[in-house]
Amino acid sequence: MLTSTVPCGIAPTAEAANAPASANASDCEFGRDLVAALRARPRSISPKYFYDAEGSRLFDRICELPEYYPTRTELGILQRCAAELAQLAGPQAEIVEFGAGSLRKVRLLLQAFDAPARYLPIDISGEHLRDAAAVLRREFAGLEVQPIVADYTQRLLLPQGEGGGRRIGFFPGSTLGNFSPEEALSFLRRAAEVLQGGALVLGADLVKDPRVLHAAYNDAQGVTAAFNLNLLARANRELGANFELQGFAHYAFYNAPLQRIEMHLVSRERQAVTVCGERFTVEEGESLHTENSHKFTVDGLRALAMRAGFRPGPVWTDPQRLFSVHWLHAP
CATH class of the missing domain: 3.40.50.150 (Vaccinia Virus protein VP39)
Incomplete structure (x- = not known):
């Protein structure tokens, strides 16, 4: 199990009490929100955390896909x-x-x-x-x-x-x-x-047509899946988490009553993960809801x-x- 840093603003468990607090402000926010998401039911997190450098690169690839x-x-x-x-x-x-x-x-x-x-x-x-x-x-x-x-x-103060x-x-x-x-x-x-x-x-x-939407978020090359899973890879890189990426599946579907695409990361098996020193159990079939894309x-x-x-x-x-x-x- 990887040693975790403890981002600021998270109440650490006893296991994490002596871990070094070396995260920067961005890590602090990401860590707080990911821990809060894993504590909650249902589990969901803002899609803004997709966009580190690797996530931004993958999204640029998505934009070139024939289905998208x-x-x-x-x-x-x-x-x-x-x-x-x-x-x-x-x-x-x-x-x-x-x-x-x-x-x-x-x-x-x-x-x-x-x-x-x-x-x-x-x-x-x-x-x-x-x-x-x-x-x-x-x-x-x-x-x-x-x-x-x-x-x-958030509220912005732009230069004059x-x-x-x-x-x-x-x-x-x-x-x-x-x-x-x-x-x-x-x-x-x-x-x-x-x-x-x-x-x-x-x-x-x-x-x-929902078929057009489904194809756009489930491309044949698997780039959107990699983009979704990169959120967990980012947590491993930046927060010292220990997500096993092969233990999660990309799942995207059109929720017609709510007129939105939903993206989830679904656990393939019962597993334990550690984020910011806190240990979580994720049951088989449980998901982390990572994005909504409402249509208008x-x-x-x-x-x-x-x-x-x-x-x-x-x-x-x-x-x-x-x-x-x-x-x-x-x-």
Whole structure:
């Protein structure tokens, strides 16, 4: 059994009392939340912990998979509507991207917008974000790129803009669907405050044939499974946990009544795991719920945005209505 470090803020068991407390702040939060998840019934944890450097790399691979339609479909929509978005944004806009990732999609906005003044990508994966930002600076030599390593689901204090343009938020990939309905409303309310006088460009995946959804989250190459299991591998690397990855199975399905994909890690057998010095028994068939991906209707998304304080504007979709991009005014 591996020796564990004890992240701050967790009440350790007697077994862990003498372990070194050497975790950084990110480890502290991850450790607290994973221990809380394993103590709870049912067990669930935020999908934000997927995105260490390895998780971000795996997600980039997912976006290239033939079964995974959201990325290429949204990119196609953005390519078609980029000029309209630029006209709505106006000159010298400041772009704030929530959950920036690899910064692939924002390039379409930066190329189309009229002399954007500054780009603020926000992401929890600092190493991945800094590498992507360095590449972007080389591509857009005159653009100020200021990466912010932060959890964008919490209240944000962004640096004051120096230009005269509007602040335009960018939240692609239907990441909003990873939140519960209450969390989605809270995020949109905070975004409306941050973007006052500007707007939010929001990507939202749409309700569709469940067979299409099932294939998207259960790819033939097993990349999504590796992405899901990386959460446990990350716990082993960063928290000194002792998860046996082969003891867990990736399981994803469409919950039609709740209009969401659910992802779980299901225990293949009865097993004991140790995280942050605390020992847990996981029974055969028990799961750790790692992600929800809610799907929207266009009218439902617009109604949610209005509740959050936005004024819905134009909406763009692909011909098959797989995905949607929304312009939401922030009064």
